[in-house]
Amino acid sequence: MSGNYWSATVPASQPRPLAGDVTADVVVVGGGYTGLWTALTLVERDPSMRVVVCERDTVGFGASGRNGGFLDPSLTHGLANGLAHFPDEIDRLQHLADDNYAGMLTFFARHQVACDFEGTGMLDVAVAPHQVDELRESAELHVRHGQRAEFLDAGEVAEHLRSPKALAGLHRPDAGGVLNPAKLAAELARVAAAAGVDIHERTPVTAVKATAGGVLATTPAGTVRASSAVLATNAYSGQTLRRSNRHYIPVHDYILVTEPLSPELLASLGWKRRQGVDDAGNQFHYFRLTADDRVLWGGYDAIYAFRSGIGPRFDERPETFARLRAHLGQMFPTLLDVPIPFAWGGPIATTTRFTPVFGEALGGRLVYALGYTGLGVGATRFAARVLADRLTDPGSPLLSLRYVRKPPFPFPPEPLRWVAVTLVRRALASADLHGGRRGLLLRTLDAAGIGFDS
Template structure:
């Protein structure tokens, strides 16, 4: 299929960030400062931490240091799925945290409700739609898995409805759909950049000091507390600090082996016409993901474009992160072909934006947490693509850890344990790429996992797209 015409005019930039409503740049840090809490990184993780810290103690002096612009990385480039799950789905949670999964499910639902309440309280307009998410089967072997998932979800009190081919195609018109499991409450779709910009506004209104274009290059321990040095040579000395850099190399070297940065890619279509939208259906506007190991995720925007992303998850040797890697024509072409196979009636539709960027993955596919500098520094990382909602939970975890007092969150196995680290190169690259190849083979072999994948399953070590 020749998709070059559909891709010809695509702007190589995140659709979400290509917005005339983007806030003006904030100034960089130009002098040494002292504060109660310093936050490194102004994506969701850092902004939620700053906001919640001020809500807990309005008098707390909070400084946020951002290396580039607010939300420029994963927080402004993701698909806009704000999910309740804290464990990257129930099956992963059962495998890793069976004894506390009911608690984690409850906490995840409470966290999602709290996000919605915060948006109302502070009048943050981020195109929030609590439409739920539908996982669709596009191969026969996936149908039984979705039926089992719907039954499993019911055991944990989640409203997940199994749909056969007729009923799922009545929801969204695609000849590739064989079945679906629709979680009606556990996910919202949003405009990701507007969420980041809204959190920025609220933080500033609450008195948080935010400095953009102030990359932190060093973290030192001192008698006065964690000391952070920016690239410009300015210092922030704090009583406590939070590291919210996620996929980017941690200021704590011991954390780095737990994270692998993988590149994810996305396309955005032009708005559908009224006729195209009517033929597609999608009246409930739920987010959608297909059920392969290498999967697509997609959803409608407020102006009825379709965001289409996923499938390829590209790791570069040595955990390289480079701006030029944000564009990958081979992947964009593959995604476009898959799009028109899923929605053949939309042939002729064009893509207006194409972009990519890194997400942070770890071997348990959900966030991990920790402290350093005698409990005065906290960190969270490893969200593996589900950080839109879970970062608020992670912010509360980090603040609880810094308090030094046991709480329901700090007592969780999820918080007290770490994933297995990745091996050093060249073994890391070999393992990641062999796993990706094996997952592709499984998708084309009725889901059957080869010896390598079964070995990883037994070891609790793996890779997820």
């Protein structure tokens, strides 16, 4: 039980590391969704622009190729979170989210993007009694804001998903769908390369410095001299731009994927509409079907390593894999003994308000976006638009949004950072065990608009 299932579904790339010194209009550091969408946005606006992408490993190596593959249109980590942080902008942000999602679907069709997208909508399920009313209230909130949402009682949710744990549900039929994230990353790279973007894999950028005419990105075997730079490395951003560390923490998330289910076993789940699903706990699970009828099951543990530890040694966690396997059997008893050949993990960049942070450095010559807190499959495309506007359209109305201008509350330095995260994780677990009642610590953080999520 090891390895990333998504990686096994895409052909191995043929890396073309940078060799020598080149010039460009823009150098993009990072070959995940943010970097590739930004490169595409720039060359779509100006086909003559030379954009060079440098990726330390291979395209989609980070969260872009390891996530659960949920394409949620939300830019604000859900409607309730958006209302809490951006009440004066929420209607506009919802409109921008819908426009961004529609733009993705148009892009998929225009470029024949083969990423196994299924527009299934989303299903939230209550797995504890106190969560039933929470989902009912959430359904009412979505309807008040013009979104299709349906509260499902125990009998109704069983028509969507058969599980002894599912006490109620919230069905949002228009809330996106699911896809293969590694295929999406590979397809973005394909379209970008066809549009003239130079992509160099196995090309770690060791430094980006200001020069008289722009920036200089240094790699082991060459340099890129450009007018400006985009840092698109999300949870790895602190390794290149230390000042970004205060805005996010890397939280390690873990996923299991089963063998393909037989038609009989699949039918036992009653998962006819194939929605992406999550439960309503603070420590929540998310789960979905893959294109070949495997069950992907992830979440629950959100592990922070002291000093923002990140790297391969954190990507496998046997105790978490065992816990996830047990929880899968509790949700779906018929899957208790199903083989699980794939298990992996990776870092998510989370911020204190669960939405991305946008910033700049080197006197505005370098721009960055990071911190999608688990909902970056769709939000990265919007972030790319913001980054492109910062470089080419400084008068863009997007740049006046508080969502873009105002960074989230920073995380404290170590060792307070590790202590704070540990205390909050314990408080969230306690709330799940005590009917959702949030103790003093969580109530204080709620009042200050500060949170922790994955």
